Amino acid sequence: MRIDTVRAVPGLSGFFFDDQRAIKQGATREGFDYDGQPATAGFDRIREAGESLIVELELADGTVVTGDCAAVQYSGAGGRDPLFRASEYRPVVEEKVADELRGRDATMFRQNATVVEDLDPARSDGDRLHTAVRYGVSQALLNAAARATGQTPAGVVSAAYRSEMAGSPVPVFGQSGDERRINAEKMLIKGVPVLPHGLFNSVEKVGADGEGLREYVAWLRERTDELGPATYSPRFHLDVYGILGEVFEPPYDRDEVVDYFRSLAEAAGPYPLQVEGPMDAGDRADQIRRMAQLRDGLADAGVDVDIVADEWCNTFDDVRAFVDAGAADVVQIKTPDLGGIHRSAEAVLYCDGTDTRAYLGGTCNETATSARACANVALATDAAQVLAKPGMGFDEGFMIVTNEMRRTLARTGGETTDSEHADGPYDGTRPTASDGGTRR
Structure with a gap:
């Protein structure tokens, strides 16, 4: 079953983006917010509303599967990618990523996810897809493979890596x-x-x-x-x-x-x-x-x-x-x-x-x-x-x-x-x- 359409919709995430460096440097709490100036590049304030970018893949049978691009609370800290802005990466998903994925076989999860990885070669100018984009697109690809093969997403991953699934819930x-x-x-x-x-x-x-x-x-x-x-x-x-x-x-x-x-x-x-x-x-x-x-x-x-x-x-x-x-x-x-x-x-x-x-x-x-x-x-x-x-x-x-x-x-x-x-x-x-x- 092929992938026909790729869409991206700005959405919300489950918490907030926090400037960890500013907090460690002594920013004071004011209710739920922090008082002080941000210390990490990309932050306009120490605590900002979290964002996500919803990725939708429409398959040939009309089924729509999703994945959510999301980044960590303490973005830009400890060597991580910078603050994630959904509006900045929406055109990247709907153009660059979509051009690569349209027409591909939805059952080939690992290969499709690797193709997305290859869209961001490590170059000296730092021009690469944000980790959040790769994360969300790969979730959608996993759910597409599960839909196309009639398996659970866990079954798709287990088959791709020949791993033995847990027999009971993971702690x-x-x-x-x-x-x-x-x-x-x-x-x-x-x-x-x-x-x-x-x-x-x-x-x-x-x-x-x-x-x-x-x-x-x-x-x-x-x-x-x-x-x-x-x-x-x-x-x-x-x-x-x-x-x-x-x-x-x-x-x-x-x-x-x-x-x-x-x-x-x-x-x-x-x-x-x-x-x-x-x-x-x-x-x-x-x-x-x-x-x-x-x-x-x-x-x-x-x-x-x-x-x-x-x-x-x-x-x-x-x-x-x-x-x-x-x-x-x-x-x-x-x-x-x-x-x-x-x-x-x-x-x-x-x-x-x-x-x-x-x-x-x-x-x-x-x-x-x-x-x-x-x-x-x-x-x-x-x-x-x-x-x-x-x-x-x-x-x-x-x-x-x-x-x-x-x-x-x-x-x-x-x-x-x-x-x-x-x-x-x-x-x-x-x-x-x-x-x-x-x-x-």
Whole structure:
């Protein structure tokens, strides 16, 4: 079945664009807004309304499938593409992308997605498609292939990479936003497998000596015991946006830092703890070096806290670099930053067989369409965890991602209720050099 028509419609996303640099530099909250001047190129103010670009593909039988171009909340930070403006990229989709896709066989998902990747060669003038464009177009191509072949989107990805699908829902990671206590309590009552993110994005929240984060972990453990369902055993996952690197100077394997992480583990116990983005070194090479230093220091001291890569881990090549260096226990695969959604699948599969787990993440600033596509990729690649998105209200994103996985599993004969999750084997070949990388 061929692709006949390509359209693009400006839309909304599930949250906001925030200037992370300005926030880290001390911008003050004024209600829901921030007071101060933006510090990142492209921002007119520190907090701006999120945007998306809806991509519609009309197939030869008249069916219309969609995908949503969306970018992360903290656009332009940590080596990511700049702020995404839907109006700027609408003509790109309806002209350049459409010219390439019209008439192509809709069943050929991986090949079609690669064609879109090839529209943005790495040139010195920086003229390339924004990651958000590649992300949205590839979602539409995935849904087109599913429609044309009568499969689920997860089935399309599994067939394309010869991967073994998860037999039960992938553990969902809930994000609380700034309502880190109320929303965490919601998560506990609902038995969310991984929680609560926490949004510790300033020294004020973490504490000048890290005491605020430690007190929160102790509170979370107490409320887990009080509110969680019977036999509930969640994993705690906290994102600190590099702030611990401001509280503790390098080197990160010294006793002061290791002892602090030990205190976090003790506050969380008996529940496992993972900390995302402990520092932001300013570039990928230094970030990998410092993350590996911290991870080795914790391992040598027997401190059982997992370290999650986020800052400077954006593209497939970045994921590969962190995994190959052993710089993280978990890598966040930040789906909009990888561009095509097939790149996210490849990144998850690259982690298989290593001691690094794959967290299929993304951003609160996505849409229901992109969240459902990612839920299918998580099932197809059997990721370690998948983000509840979009939005920062928690309940809506958790519902969207969970229900999509259960619907998909009901169609494919899998277990539709949560059960103990185990990583399955990847029964197929690794991405080749032309696909984006080779194994070490």
